Amino acid sequence: MSSPIVVQVVVDKPLAQGFDYLWDQALLGVAPEVGHVVEVPFGRYSLIGVVIKVSAHSDFDVDKLKPVIQVAPLPPMDPAALRLMNFASQYYIHGLGETIIPTIPQMWKKAENWKKIPEKLESAKAKKKKEEPKLSEGYISETQLNDAQSQALDSLRIDHEKKEFRATLLQGQTGSGKTAVFLNWLSAILQEESAQALILVPEINLTPQLERRVRAYFPDKKMVVLHSGISEKKRGLAWHEASIGKAQIILGTRSAALTPIPSLRAIVVDEEHDPSYKQQDGIRYSARDLAVWRAHDLKIPILLSSATPSLETWMAANSGRYQYVRLDQRAQGAGMPTVHLINTRDPQNQFSPGDLEKPAATISLSKPLVLAMNKNLAAQKQSLLLINRRGYAPVLSCSACSWLSKCQQCSAYMVMHKAGALGRKAILNCHHCGLAKPIPSHCPDCGNADLKTLGQGTQKLEDAVEEVWPSARVLRVDTDSSRKSKGAEELFQEIHEGNVDIVVGTQMIAKGHDYQNIGLVAVLDADGRLFSQDFRAAERLFAQLVQVAGRAGRAGKDGEVGGDIYIETQFPEAAVFQYLMRHDVDGFLSHTASEREEAKLPPFSYQGLVHAEAKSLDKAIQFLSALKGRLKALGLINPGLRVYDPVPRSMVRVAGIERAQLVLEADDRRQLQDVLEAINLELRAHSQGRISKGDRIRWLIERDPISI
Numbered sequence: 001m002s003s004p005i006v007v008q009v010v011v012d013k014p015l016a017q018g019f020d021y022l023w024d025q026a027l028l029g030v031a032p033e034v035g036h037v038v039e040v041p042f043g044r045y046s047l048i049g050v051v052i053k054v055s056a057h058s059d060f061d062v063d064k065l066k067p068v069i070q071v072a073p074l075p076p077m078d079p080a081a082l083r084l085m086n087f088a089s090q091y092y093i094h095g096l097g098e099t100i101i102p103t104i105p106q107m108w109k110k111a112e113n114w115k116k117i118p119e120k121l122e123s124a125k126a127k128k129k130k131e132e133p134k135l136s137e138g139y140i141s142e143t144q145l146n147d148a149q150s151q152a153l154d155s156l157r158i159d160h161e162k163k164e165f166r167a168t169l170l171q172g173q174t175g176s177g178k179t180a181v182f183l184n185w186l187s188a189i190l191q192e193e194s195a196q197a198l199i200l201v202p203e204i205n206l207t208p209q210l211e212r213r214v215r216a217y218f219p220d221k222k223m224v225v226l227h228s229g230i231s232e233k234k235r236g237l238a239w240h241e242a243s244i245g246k247a248q249i250i251l252g253t254r255s256a257a258l259t260p261i262p263s264l265r266a267i268v269v270d271e272e273h274d275p276s277y278k279q280q281d282g283i284r285y286s287a288r289d290l291a292v293w294r295a296h297d298l299k300i301p302i303l304l305s306s307a308t309p310s311l312e313t314w315m316a317a318n319s320g321r322y323q324y325v326r327l328d329q330r331a332q333g334a335g336m337p338t339v340h341l342i343n344t345r346d347p348q349n350q351f352s353p354g355d356l357e358k359p360a361a362t363i364s365l366s367k368p369l370v371l372a373m374n375k376n377l378a379a380q381k382q383s384l385l386l387i388n389r390r391g392y393a394p395v396l397s398c399s400a401c402s403w404l405s406k407c408q409q410c411s412a413y414m415v416m417h418k419a420g421a422l423g424r425k426a427i428l429n430c431h432h433c434g435l436a437k438p439i440p441s442h443c444p445d446c447g448n449a450d451l452k453t454l455g456q457g458t459q460k461l462e463d464a465v466e467e468v469w470p471s472a473r474v475l476r477v478d479t480d481s482s483r484k485s486k487g488a489e490e491l492f493q494e495i496h497e498g499n500v501d502i503v504v505g506t507q508m509i510a511k512g513h514d515y516q517n518i519g520l521v522a523v524l525d526a527d528g529r530l531f532s533q534d535f536r537a538a539e540r541l542f543a544q545l546v547q548v549a550g551r552a553g554r555a556g557k558d559g560e561v562g563g564d565i566y567i568e569t570q571f572p573e574a575a576v577f578q579y580l581m582r583h584d585v586d587g588f589l590s591h592t593a594s595e596r597e598e599a600k601l602p603p604f605s606y607q608g609l610v611h612a613e614a615k616s617l618d619k620a621i622q623f624l625s626a627l628k629g630r631l632k633a634l635g636l637i638n639p640g641l642r643v644y645d646p647v648p649r650s651m652v653r654v655a656g657i658e659r660a661q662l663v664l665e666a667d668d669r670r671q672l673q674d675v676l677e678a679i680n681l682e683l684r685a686h687s688q689g690r691i692s693k694g695d696r697i698r699w700l701i702e703r704d705p706i707s708i
Contacts, residue, residue, distance in 0.1 A: 006021070007020070007022075009049035009051055010096045010100065011048070011097045013095065020058040021065055021068045022067040022068070028070065036076045037049075038071050039111035040069060048072075050100050074108065078243070081259075081260035085103070085258065088283065094282075104239075108239070137213065140177070152172075152181050153181050153185060167302050169306075170304065171309055171314075171317070173327065173329065174551075175550055179210070183213065195263055198264060199249065204229040223249040224241050226242070244262075269303070289704070315593060336583045361468045372564060376564075381517055381518070382515070384521045388506050389415075390431075390478040390479060392416045397454050399448065403445040412430060414430050426439045433654055459476065462476045465502055465504060473500050473501045476504045477509050478508060520552065521566070523566070538575070541576055606667075607666075608663075609708065610627065611702060613698040621648070621660050636675050641672070642666070647661060
């Protein structure tokens with residue numbers, strides 16, 4: 001009698017181990033391989049899993065093992081992708097099954113549809129043949145590059161024939177033509193018939209513009225786009241084409257970093273500094289860091305591109321660990337925008353009652369900014385106003401009793417949205433838990449009918465701008481406006497085509513877009529992000545200001561002024577603004593590095609977080625205090641490892657759940673890893689999955705947090 005075939009399968013559950021199943025080759029019609037996606041019985045249900053081991057033995061009675069139900073019509077995941085998942089699982093202290101399974105698109109996780117999938121693939125092939133050709137734009141050939149771009153390209157191509165890992169930081173001024181450089185670099189790599197390249201972007205809104213540019217460079221190459229904004233079917237088909245090696249260019253957001261790509265030859269991470277690359281739920285991975293690990297594992301080059309690199313990447317480039325390639329001038333020779341700091345505490349910067357230049361309508365913008373916008377409109381240039389708050393007003397208040405529109409479920413205020421944005425009527429909406437309520441006709445506490453809005457969001461600013469400049473064409477760009485009939489791409493197209501005079505928007509408008517006629521950029525809420533409990537706040541603000549400033553004057557030619565950026569602030573002397581005035585990215589990063597080194601903060605130390613969530617904050621804090629006590633008892637706390645007292649999260653309550661955190665900091669990465677693994681074992685011993693058995697506290701371990 002032949003020995004049974006036993007496979008170990010991991011499923012999407014917060015469990016550390018895999019489960020043994022029997023493989024009936026006659027029934028399944030295929031020999032088992034590591035990486036096969038399968039359907040298996042699990043309790044009273046069936047789940048999707050991935051085979052991680054094939055053997056003839058099991059530690060359990062073989063007669064009691066359940067059989068694998070069916071195999072997905074997919075080739076096994078390639079070994080390199082599984083190595084990446086395994087590393088991510090270990091480094092980020094997350095179960096292997098709950099690391100791998102979420103990366104598989106929904107289409108491939110519905111086992112009841114597997115038999116129909118071959119037909120779907122055939123019909124998709126036929127449909128693609130009939131599809132109209134996709135738009136392409138922005139091709140700049142190698143011969144059209146300026147001298148700085150050509151030198152950068154030559155630096156990137158050194159030894160590109162060698163199969164070895166090389167990480168390169170491509171740092172360039174906004175508008176310096178970084179995209180043209182890395183697309184020309186990829187063209188040599190993709191000459192190999194089977195070669196595949198991965199291009200990561202931080203946000204969905206940046207993919208359409210880059211997609212058109214990539215198509216212009218590679219009209220004969222198969223490209224797929226992967227992000228959460230496309231339909232499940234499209235995503236499933238794109239993922240399949242990437243994983244079987246059919247797609248040569250994979251363009252996507254964070255999740256694309258974990259896609260199986262069997263013939264990967266190069267990786268580009270565009271806007272590598274962007275915090276969007278860090279996952280904030282489930283396995284809290286950094287797509288940029290995993291992309292670097294993947295390139296190292298495969299011995300291939302990776303390019304990290306940014307005008308404002310993260311401190312970690314900039315230091316790696318300065319120390320020689322990464323190759324450093326720079327573009328220090330704008331592609332067409334225009335100057336950088338002139339930065340104007342408007343001190344809002346100075347009465348001279350505000351309109352006075354008898355001021356002849358004062359607009360007839362009331363507006364919360366400062367006098368220098370209003371006058372500059374008048375001048376910019378007269379010059380037929382576009383103005384861009386950035387305010388990082390969507391909605392009409394951040395808070396609704398009662399003037400009689402000081403009632404505020406607090407969310408009942410979160411430690412946050414409900415934001416007022418005017419009619420038409422999120423529904424037919426004006427509503428109060430919590431941006432954290434999604435709770436929506438009608439606007440009260442009177443104060444819920446004292447009955448006063450005189451309710452006032454505090455502060456302003458994009459909708460209120462849009463109304464005010466339309467009132468002050470009635471003949472100007474005004475467009476609001478935020479997640480509310482892009483949800484409606486016009487998607488974000490159509491809104492951006494309106495700007496590119498010159499159908500808009502004044503753009504009001506959130507940070508969506510600040511990143512990566514190649515606007516050609518922006519003469520003025522204004523930032524209205526800079527101080528809100530200047531002071532924060534997060535030590536990275538200044539670095540993030542600086543990056544955003546450089547990015548938004550870079551939208552101005554991009555189309556200017558040699559010697560032309562690169563537009564103007566106006567920043568309204570009460571603290572013009574702050575380092576962020578002073579370095580921005582000089583466009584001194586390196587100076588700011590050097591200043592930030594010395595501050596961090598003095599405070600022993602990352603990247604001069606390594607951090608981990610243990611999150612705890614409970615119905616009451618006291619329980620969450622007690623749970624983490626007990627954990628700290630156990631770490632002391634086990635002798636794991638020493639001079640090289642600092643474990644701080646548990647504290648509430650900055651946003652304590654979300655959707656009725658109270659949240660606390662325990663911060664761990666180590667001088668050595670390995671030491672932190674060992675302690676986090678010990679914590680994981682300790683907590684799992686007293687938990688079911690990731691919920692403690694006694695007090696039902698939900699916990700999670702996070703490596704390299706980007707917000708504390």
